[in-house]
Amino acid sequence: MTLRANWSYPTAVKFGAGRIAELAEQCQAIGLKKPLLVTDKALASLPITLAALDQLEAAGLGRACFSQVDPNPNETNMEAGIAAYKAGGHDGVICFGGGSALDLGKMIALMHDQTMSVWDLEDIGDWWTRADASKIAPIVAVPTTAGTGSEVGRAGVLTNSVTHKKKIIFHPKLLPAVTICDPELTVGMPKFITAGTGMDALAHCLEAYCSPFYHPMSQGIALEGMRLVFENLPKVYANPNDLEARAHMMAAAAMGAVAFQKGLGAIHSLSHPVGAVYNTHHGTTNAVVMPMVLDFNRATIEEKIIRAAAYLGIEGDFDGFRSKIMELRSTLAIPENLSAMGVEAARLDELTGMALEDPSCGGNPVEMTRENTRALFEACL
Numbered sequence: 001m002t003l004r005a006n007w008s009y010p011t012a013v014k015f016g017a018g019r020i021a022e023l024a025e026q027c028q029a030i031g032l033k034k035p036l037l038v039t040d041k042a043l044a045s046l047p048i049t050l051a052a053l054d055q056l057e058a059a060g061l062g063r064a065c066f067s068q069v070d071p072n073p074n075e076t077n078m079e080a081g082i083a084a085y086k087a088g089g090h091d092g093v094i095c096f097g098g099g100s101a102l103d104l105g106k107m108i109a110l111m112h113d114q115t116m117s118v119w120d121l122e123d124i125g126d127w128w129t130r131a132d133a134s135k136i137a138p139i140v141a142v143p144t145t146a147g148t149g150s151e152v153g154r155a156g157v158l159t160n161s162v163t164h165k166k167k168i169i170f171h172p173k174l175l176p177a178v179t180i181c182d183p184e185l186t187v188g189m190p191k192f193i194t195a196g197t198g199m200d201a202l203a204h205c206l207e208a209y210c211s212p213f214y215h216p217m218s219q220g221i222a223l224e225g226m227r228l229v230f231e232n233l234p235k236v237y238a239n240p241n242d243l244e245a246r247a248h249m250m251a252a253a254a255m256g257a258v259a260f261q262k263g264l265g266a267i268h269s270l271s272h273p274v275g276a277v278y279n280t281h282h283g284t285t286n287a288v289v290m291p292m293v294l295d296f297n298r299a300t301i302e303e304k305i306i307r308a309a310a311y312l313g314i315e316g317d318f319d320g321f322r323s324k325i326m327e328l329r330s331t332l333a334i335p336e337n338l339s340a341m342g343v344e345a346a347r348l349d350e351l352t353g354m355a356l357e358d359p360s361c362g363g364n365p366v367e368m369t370r371e372n373t374r375a376l377f378e379a380c381l
């Protein structure tokens, strides 16, 4: 009997426009008295962040903010955050922002009082049991983009600044105690971030849907998540103030992250090394390699994609689905290929090695080898 798996479904989500007004109340409900708000440099001075800090201060929770977070956060950012957490005597972390801020905030909550290295908690087997779970701080997540889905996930991505490798750090207690999904917070995103993060949500749904593992709940969520992205990402790109479409994108992002418990694949295993070496935007990089990865997996996923196309109202089976993605990419001004993102052919061997070490590669429907992965990279140039 192969129908055997371990499943978890995510955290409490307070979903809806304007619900950021509940931030202080939700922090108090989980017992926080002095949270540290972790965000990124760009967000730190924006009105949405200042309003959140004002609200915390008015409720007697202080207004501590740490924002030294790089776009692909690394252990140096984490150590600085831990120093701020300890110096301020904090009792929990509010992860406020896009994927980078959410993931780094989680790392600070995880590592502020552990004795082992963060790299010993990589998402491999039961390595997470090495952490002292009683010393992980409670997390409140507030996404301001719609893509990563980290707000409903139990992991964070951290880049090793020495090896330039991205590692997935996992612990069940990284699941936020509460998440506030307020689509109004995403209205001010720059256009290319709306596009890139939205394509990350699509990549999560698509890769989860295509992964070979048995998880029919995730399968259904992934399919509906794709529908929400196809229908709403062009709307929010054309009209950033379309709040209803913003809400659907925010739901799709959370759904993508719930779905990818089922597995990711070659889109992410290619995108992670490219992002680590060239500091490219994660979701945009996913969008660049997506059509080539579909071709790469075609023989194995064609039937599944035909079923998806039927549900999504896309004509033309597999080719129609691929064309729909190409159309979406051009609507969103996604670069044509990895060369346009600055990736050099001379580094393909190195990138191939890194892709094969990436944990996402195990969920790809077609087994990834040195030879076929290098050829896939070449097709993406």
Ligand SMILES: [Fe+2]
Pocket (backbone or CB within 6 Å): 148, 200, 203, 204, 268, 282
């Ligand atoms: Fe992703």
